[in-house]
Amino acid sequence: MRSLGIVASALAVAVLAASCADPESADEAPAADDVTMGVTDDSVVIGTHQPLTGPASPGFVHVSTGASAVFDYINDNGGIHGRQIDYRVEDDAFDPAQTMDVTDKLIDEDEIFAMLGGLGTPTHESVIGELNEEGVPDLFVSSGALAWDQPEEYPYSYGFQVDxxxxxxxxxxxxxxxxxxxxxxxxxxxxxxxxxxxxxxxxxxxxxxxxxxxxxxxxxxxxxxxxxxxxxxxxxxxxxxxxxxxxxxxxxxxxxxxxxxxxxxxxxxxxxxxxxxxxxxxxxxxxxxxxxxxxxxxxxxxxFLPMAAQTDDPWTAFYREIHDEYNDGAPFTDTTVYGMVQATLFAQVLMEVGPDLDRETLLETLNSQEWTGPGLVPFAATEDDHSGYSGVMVVQNRAGEEPELLQEPRVTDSDGGEILPFDLDRPAPEDVPLFGGTS
The missing domain is CATH 3.40.50.2300 (Response regulator)
Structure with a gap:
């Protein structure tokens, strides 16, 4: 793996955006001022609601610290197309009423460009309608509920983890x-x-x-x-x-x-x-x-993601380097990696969009291609499929050792379809344009 300094060298390189169908009709599209909300020449503001306190905070508090570490690393190495990622984390204590309050703040006061990884099923269900009504990209929800994969009803919302x-x-x-x-x-x-x-x-x-x-x-x-x-x-x-x-x-x-x-x-x-x-x-x-x-x-x-204990995995090793630099003293956990992958995927999409960033182009770009990176299974994000990761591997924890792989990753659907093996061309960090790759 390349060193952090080397893999950061291409962070400011623009990649041409692909195009596909607009997620909304012209009649439903938000006003022009709204599509660039949160975007300036030198920053992009994104937000999230997380259980920093309350019953879900143990473990899940590390999701946002993982994402923050990746964004800090990217920002320290030039940002994306010259923009710093301004990541606003609000505590909702895993309480839907508080989720609504903090989401209102993120939309109305912070004027976020997008919501990233809002965590929890009952919590995010309380705000998904508002986010879509306001035309806020609602990417990579941290929950395996099927609600996020309803593109006709919620065109701005996309799942992340396997449902x-x-x-x-x-x-x-x-x-x-x-x-x-x-x-x-x-x-x-x-x-x-x-x-x-x-x-x-x-x-x-x-x-x-x-x-x-x-x-x-x-x-x-x-x-x-x-x-x-x-x-x-x-x-x-x-x-x-x-x-x-x-x-x-x-x-x-x-x-x-x-x-x-x-x-x-x-x-x-x-x-x-x-x-x-x-x-x-x-x-x-x-x-x-x-x-x-x-x-x-x-x-x-x-x-469905590499685990913190899988030290031989190139993405785990890469994230551990970032964690040690930006999260000194915090534990390195699977939920840390979860947040890091969310941040990586979001940053990959921003990189692909290019310097002319707006909400509609973000979603067009997200829908336009297959996204590969840290995940162990294929990731679905198209105009008609907002489901996210599509399967899992099976491992057994062994105290003091790396997890034992019991079953290779397999994919399936949410209904009665078969469970199938697959081929995935999974790149290493240095193969990803965001971190120094050329393709």
Missing amino acids: YSREAKVQGSFIAENFAGDDVGLLYQNDDVGPASHSGIEQYLLDDIVAWEDYDPGVPELDGQVAALKESGADVAVCYCIPAFLGMAILQAQAIGYEPQWVAPSFGGDVEIVSQLIEEYAEGTPAEDVPPEAFTDGLIITA
């Missing part, structure tokens, strides 16, 4: 093949995460599922749900949970002598964060003397 149904399909197929005959219990967040995940995993395991237990992210307690999973006899426990509740579930299970095979999705299985939370939760209990990594050893995880 919950696709991810659960791959999990269900893997469990059916590798844990045949085992009973399966589900623990899931009581919003769109639950139904969307069920529609995927039940395609392969409906007859094997013996428990459906939900939780409220505002209620930090899982004693009853974990006890019910144990009573059901579930050999495999699939936790469609954010990191705080995955850690809580694993620790509570150990406390009552329940030791299933835990399976976690990409949005909850950040091992570094989950282990830190388990250590915190275990204080003052009989488990406080147990190394926290012992609780996550053997955890099966699905993922």
Whole structure:
């Protein structure tokens, strides 16, 4: 890999923009002043709502720090077409009412050009209508809900992470093949995460599922749900949970002598964060003397991005360099990488647009080509498909070692389509024009 100084050399190089259909009709297009909102000759203002506090903050607080580090690196190396990226992060505490307030601020006071990576299903659902009515590009939502992939209703909104149904399909197929005959219990967040995940995993395991237990992210307690999973006899426990509740579930299970095979999705299985939370939760209990990594050893995880523990991956190594320079003292986690990939993809699109930046050209450019980079699976962003990443790999956490790859990345759809292998020409950082490549 090239050094940071070398790969930064082409940051100010313009790339000609491609063109395709306008996402809105002429009658619905925003006023000319609006399409360049937030853009000046030397900066572009973008915003995001993130749970810097509240029940989702453990782990997810690192999404915006990861994105910030990449933007700081880009800005220190000349910006994009001479513009600095002005990244405004607002705390919504994972509360939809606060999401609406901070989004109003970002649109009306900060006059953002685009929203990037707004985090959470119930939170972002509360503002998606406003963003689209105002003509604000709403890129790479940090949630696997299907709502972001509705281009006819929400032409300005685009998904990012693999949706919950696709991810659960791959999990269900893997469990059916590798844990045949085992009973399966589900623990899931009581919003769109639950139904969307069920529609995927039940395609392969409906007859094997013996428990459906939900939780409220505002209620930090899982004693009853974990006890019910144990009573059901579930050999495999699939936790469609954010990191705080995955850690809580694993620790509570150990406390009552329940030791299933835990399976976690990409949005909850950040091992570094989950282990830190388990250590915190275990204080003052009989488990406080147990190394926290012992609780996550053997955890099966699905993922669509390179993981922080995969040190041989060129993108992980590249991001680690940036992290060490711009996030000194902060942990380097999977959610850090998640934010870094979002920032990279957004910056790639800005680079491709060229110096004449406006909202309509941004979306035309996003829709116009296949985007490759850090992701392990194909990324969908076209006029008719706003779904984002299209599949996952399956790995198993091994304490003190790199994750063990159990199944190569595979892709599928959100309905009843097959789960398929694929070929992806995945570039290294130095092959990407943003970071020094020429093609």
